[in-house]
Amino acid sequence: MGSYVPSTQEQRLEMLHAIGLKSFRDLYKDVPQSMYLDRPLDLPEGKSELEVSQAVQAMARKNKVYDTILRGAGAYDHYIPSIVKYIPAKEEFLTAYTPYQAEISQGVLQSIFEYQTEICELTGMDVSNASVYDGATAAAEACAMARDRKRRLTLISGAAHPDVINTIRTYAYGTNDEIKIIPVKDGKTDPDALKAMLTPEVSAVYVQQPNFFGLFEDAEAMAAPVHEAGALYILGCNPIALGIMKTPKDMGADIAVGEGQPLGLPIAFGGPYLGFMATTTKHMRKLPGRIVGETTDDAGNRAYVLSLQAREQHIRREKAGSNICSNEALCALTAGVYLAAMGPEGLKEVAESSMAKAHYLCRELTKLPGVKLRYDAPFFHEFLLDMPKADEILSALDKKNILGGLPFDGGILWCATEKVSKQTLDEVVAIVKGVLA
Amino acid sequence: MKLIFEKSVPGRRCAILPACDVEKVELPAELKRDAAPLLPEMSETDVSRHYTELNQHVHGVNCGFYPLGSCTMKYNPRIDEEMAALPGFTGIHPLAPQAAVEGCEEVIATARKYLCEITGMADMTFQPAAGAHGEFTGVLLIKQYHDSRNDTKRTKIIVPDSAHGTNPATAAMCGYQVVNIPSAPDGCVDLEALKSVLGDDTAGLMLTNPNTVGIFDENILEITRLVHEAGGLCYYDGANLNAVMGVVRPGDMGFDCVHLNLHKTFATPHGGGGPGAGAVGCKSFLAPFLPHSALMEEPGHIQVRGFRGNFLVVVRALAYLLTLGREGVPEAAQNAVLNANYLMHRIKGTFAPAFDRICMHEFVLDLSEYKKATGVSALDVAKSLIDYGMHPPTMYFPLIVHEALMLEPTETESKETLDWAADVFRALYELGYKDPAFMHAAPHNAQIGRPDEVKAARTPIVRYTKA
Numbered sequence: 088m089g090s091y092v093p094s095t096q097e098q099r100l101e102m103l104h105a106i107g108l109k110s111f112r113d114l115y116k117d118v119p120q121s122m123y124l125d126r127p128l129d130l131p132e133g134k135s136e137l138e139v140s141q142a143v144q145a146m147a148r149k150n151k152v153y154d155t156i157l158r159g160a161g162a163y164d165h166y167i168p169s170i171v172k173y174i175p176a177k178e179e180f181l182t183a184y185t186p187y188q189a190e191i192s193q194g195v196l197q198s199i200f201e202y203q204t205e206i207c208e209l210t211g212m213d214v215s216n217a218s219v220y221d222g223a224t225a226a227a228e229a230c231a232m233a234r235d236r237k238r239r240l241t242l243i244s245g246a247a248h249p250d251v252i253n254t255i256r257t258y259a260y261g262t263n264d265e266i267k268i269i270p271v272k273d274g275k276t277d278p279d280a281l282k283a284m285l286t287p288e289v290s291a292v293y294v295q296q297p298n299f300f301g302l303f304e305d306a307e308a309m310a311a312p313v314h315e316a317g318a319l320y321i322l323g324c325n326p327i328a329l330g331i332m333k334t335p336k337d338m339g340a341d342i343a344v345g346e347g348q349p350l351g352l353p354i355a356f357g358g359p360y361l362g363f364m365a366t367t368t369k370h371m372r373k374l375p376g377r378i379v380g381e382t383t384d385d386a387g388n389r390a391y392v393l394s395l396q397a398r399e400q401h402i403r404r405e406k407a408g409s410n411i412c413s414n415e416a417l418c419a420l421t422a423g424v425y426l427a428a429m430g431p432e433g434l435k436e437v438a439e440s441s442m443a444k445a446h447y448l449c450r451e452l453t454k455l456p457g458v459k460l461r462y463d464a465p466f467f468h469e470f471l472l473d474m475p476k477a478d479e480i481l482s483a484l485d486k487k488n489i490l491g492g493l494p495f496d497g498g499i500l501w502c503a504t505e506k507v508s509k510q511t512l513d514e515v516v517a518i519v520k521g522v523l524a
Numbered sequence: 525m526k527l528i529f530e531k532s533v534p535g536r537r538c539a540i541l542p543a544c545d546v547e548k549v550e551l552p553a554e555l556k557r558d559a560a561p562l563l564p565e566m567s568e569t570d571v572s573r574h575y576t577e578l579n580q581h582v583h584g585v586n587c588g589f590y591p592l593g594s595c596t597m598k599y600n601p602r603i604d605e606e607m608a609a610l611p612g613f614t615g616i617h618p619l620a621p622q623a624a625v626e627g628c629e630e631v632i633a634t635a636r637k638y639l640c641e642i643t644g645m646a647d648m649t650f651q652p653a654a655g656a657h658g659e660f661t662g663v664l665l666i667k668q669y670h671d672s673r674n675d676t677k678r679t680k681i682i683v684p685d686s687a688h689g690t691n692p693a694t695a696a697m698c699g700y701q702v703v704n705i706p707s708a709p710d711g712c713v714d715l716e717a718l719k720s721v722l723g724d725d726t727a728g729l730m731l732t733n734p735n736t737v738g739i740f741d742e743n744i745l746e747i748t749r750l751v752h753e754a755g756g757l758c759y760y761d762g763a764n765l766n767a768v769m770g771v772v773r774p775g776d777m778g779f780d781c782v783h784l785n786l787h788k789t790f791a792t793p794h795g796g797g798g799p800g801a802g803a804v805g806c807k808s809f810l811a812p813f814l815p816h817s818a819l820m821e822e823p824g825h826i827q828v829r830g831f832r833g834n835f836l837v838v839v840r841a842l843a844y845l846l847t848l849g850r851e852g853v854p855e856a857a858q859n860a861v862l863n864a865n866y867l868m869h870r871i872k873g874t875f876a877p878a879f880d881r882i883c884m885h886e887f888v889l890d891l892s893e894y895k896k897a898t899g900v901s902a903l904d905v906a907k908s909l910i911d912y913g914m915h916p917p918t919m920y921f922p923l924i925v926h927e928a929l930m931l932e933p934t935e936t937e938s939k940e941t942l943d944w945a946a947d948v949f950r951a952l953y954e955l956g957y958k959d960p961a962f963m964h965a966a967p968h969n970a971q972i973g974r975p976d977e978v979k980a981a982r983t984p985i986v987r988y989t990k991a
């Protein structure tokens with residue numbers, strides 16, 4: 088049996104006797120006999136480290152690790168620089184908790200302050216929080232932030248990620264608030280439909296940029312009508328695209344959110360990921376979660392602290408805007424290391440290269456008989472194709488250890504990142520061609 | 525320490541990616557960024573040294589004693605990290621076909637089976653990303669249950685005044701009115717107070733047992749019975765499960781749903797504030813209401829985040845459960861309780877326990893008398909501990925104890941560490957009478973002195989701006 092209890096049997100007895108007890112059962116005298124578990128748990132016997140390692144590796148081996156992944160839809164297979172794996176694994180970063188005690192947590196606090204700055208730089212916003220759980224919860228929290236007593240209706244683009252829509256819906260179900268889906272036209276949020284939906288009850292409009300189909304929304308043009316209606320404009324952005332794309336701030340957003348996974352986090356069957364949230368100074372005190380601020384210590388030296396805590400659950404309890412306590416600090420640290428390793432040029436290269444590869448793949452696939460691009464509009468690194476024999480194509484690719492695009496709405500949603508070479512893309516095209524021949 | 529931006533050198537960079545081997549595509553002009561983001565420009569050496577410097581100014585569980593009450597800062601086994609870093613897990617796309625993810629499914633199914641057994645629940649979701657997120661999910665189960673029965677008059681959630689702030693905040697996020705009930709003098713639920721607020725408007729009760737003062741509420745069966753009798757459901761905040769896992773199960777206490785903090789009880793690391801995982805278990809009648817991913821799973825369910833949760837955290841917890849096994853789980857709980865009682869016993873005679881009786885995995889010291897006598901506050905003592913290389917306990921929580929310090933040693937600390945910690949507390953106790961001014965000014969040997977929090981809040985500087 089494995090155990091991490093260091094005390095020897097003698098020491099345990101010594102401690103028990105010191106507190107005047109005879110047995111472990113005495114420690115639980117407040118537990119009524121009727122519910123005391125007087126049988127062993129139905130779990131296997133404990134194992135040594137070596138056996139655990141073998142058992143868990145056997146599980147991992149039952150998964151298929153593809154050589155090439157051409158599937159995105161919210162989880163993006165970018166290259167993770169080696170250093171990005173090592174730094175967050177350092178034991179102090181790894182095993183500390185929320186930096187409540189600033190005097191022995193300056194390292195964590197400063198890393199969060201740096202992360203906040205980087206998110207502000209990417210989004211063009213004034214203030215970022217220390218992270219929330221993921222992109223979907225960031226969107227849901229942003230929608231909650233925008234509500235006030237009179238305005239309780241959230242409009243969500245139908246071209247947003249289905250999990251994001253469903254998460255916002257769930258949070259709204261919690262607070263008994265209404266959401267409405269803005270119809271999609273030609274793969275994008277329909278601006279005319281949006282205008283017609285902008286009633287005085289609308290608190291916020293959520294649009295994803297680029298959207299679930301990979302298309303760039305006419306996001307900037309929608310800002311004015313949203314603001315004229317007195318609502319807040321929330322943009323959910325891909326952080327890699329932000330390396331080259333106009334900032335949400337410049338597109339007129341009041342709150343910028345997104346899934347930070349592409350910034351150095353593995354796809355890992357869905358998590359842990361990273362929700363980023365940033366806004367303007369005006370809305371700073373409504374932002375949920377931890378925020379690190381700069382101050383000075385009693386000797387006047389620069390110091391960092393958890394700040395603006397009057398917003399949070401441990402102070403405001405049922406009046407807090409959000410219940411968030413633990414967040415995704417280590418993932419935020421990872422994103423910080425990723426951005427430092429890539430730098431502004433590297434990030435731009437990832438964005439440009441991903442976009443270029445996706446366009447190349449799209450161009451080559453649409454040359455094949457019967458393959459059509461469903462929405463012919465500017466896109467980033469994802470695109471939806473209508474293609475015959477979709478199942479056969481995906482299984483032919485699978486046999487070559489390639490994960491093809493995601494079957495969605497009768498088509499296939501493809502994604503390419505900087506990781507895939509032209510040679511591999513040519514192979515993919517050849518395989519698809521073979522199936523269609 | 526310099527900020528990363530202050531170390532940046534224009535034009536410096538790491539060599540990570542090859543040149544793009546396909547034709548470049550231009551973004552339409554109206555979509556282009558005006559200016560590049562101000563990100564650090566560094567060599568790999570710079571990056572490595574910068575973060576190593578930061579890491580040297582962090583107190584982790586690996587550095588020393590970390591008795592942060594309510595947070596279960598137990599040792600985080602390295603094998604669990606190694607398992608979570610296996611490419612067979614990290615490289616798996618959440619939307620890969622079923623046949624390609626059988627290993628992930630096995631991890632989830634196995635962890636679910638073990639954790640359902642430990643909690644006495646029938647089903648479990650791993651979608652919630654932390655404890656508070658699990659609370660949100662659990663209370664939404666309660667809400668859906670009442671809604672499914674068209675029982676719309678149930679608008680209130682009862683929360684004891686000793687509860688963690690996330691409990692009332694969660695109830696509010698679920699659209700409920702929060703009814704705070706006072707605790708009895710022993711810190712447990714006041715049955716009369718509970719009875720007086722129960723009614724046909726009660727949606728449910730949120731409770732942690734052992735409670736936030738570290739006492740097992742012996743009336744628990746009566747409490748859950750009363751709530752059920754009124755038509756409400758009972759939610760178990762699993763933050764304190766470390767005291768009782770393998771000994772007594774929330775399901776057998778009468779709870780209908782629970783969240784577990786895998787990052788506390790099941791030894792997954794806290795990561796400087798996350799990621800955690802807030803697995804939510806429930807009895808079978810609530811299982812139809814569990815959250816699903818709209819894209820990965822069957823539609824028509826609630827959903828609290830994307831995909832299926834912090835999977836790699838579940839891998840770590842499973843490795844831990846496989847290690848401990850059927851004997852190791854209760855062994856951990858018993859030793860957590862033993863260590864807390866032993867430490868409390870060793871401190872007794874100096875700082876006073878708020879409740880002088882057998883505790884569970886943690887206990888609260890009440891420094892209000894001491895403060896009256898010496899002028900030294902719980903904060904001063906906490907800050908003084910830093911100079912001894914000890915992470916301070918949780919301060920000023922729960923709110924029902926004034927000048928509270930809450931200590932949770934966990935089972936992974938040795939008797940030697942506990943004896944040392946008790947000696948430190950004794951020494952500080954005496955120092956408060958001799959030299960209170962020294963303690964008001966603590967810490968003396970940390971990287972920084974006490975920060976000015978008022979200034980931080982009044983004139984917020986929340987990002988670096990280039991001078």
Ligand SMILES: Cc1ncc(COP(=O)(O)O)c(C=O)c1O
Pocket residue numbers: 411412413594595654655656657688690732736761763764785800802
């Ligand atoms: C009693 C209790 N409940 C809930 C929580 C919230 O858990 P998390 O921080 O994982 O959201 C905590 C965390 O400290 C806690 O101590």
